[in-house]
Amino acid sequence: MQSTNSQKDKLELIDKIIHTEDQSTLDFLKEVFSDDHSKYELTDEQKLILEDATTKYYSGEEPSFTWEEIKNNARKSFNEKKS
Known part of the structure; x- marks a missing residue:
């Protein structure tokens, strides 16, 4: 129920x-409600961007953030723009 x-x-x-x-x-x-979700595919350019971002993430070249850190950074940025 x-x-x-x-x-x-x-x-x-x-x-x-x-x-x-x-x-x-x-x-x-x-x-969204269709049963066929296989229609969407990444372009070659999108795949390269994703691969590059993944490589940077695993190498430590780019920092990663927790969901809480992302929310706090977004709130901080929003509040700074309001001021």
């Missing part, structure tokens, strides 16, 4: 979908 929050979330999403007029949003949702 689903929780009340899950049911509420579903109903809110359905309502938003019903009232959306943006075709690109509808196309995106259709793709």
Whole structure:
């Protein structure tokens, strides 16, 4: 049995979908809910970027951050821009 929050979330999403007029949003949702997710492939350029980033990560050339560090850095940057 689903929780009340899950049911509420579903109903809110359905309502938003019903009232959306943006075709690109509808196309995106259709793709998300499609059974065929194998259509998307990285381009050769994207693969090279990913391989380069992975190499730098494993070599220690580029620092890595925890999710908490990323959130804190984003908040700090946002607050500095507001000031």
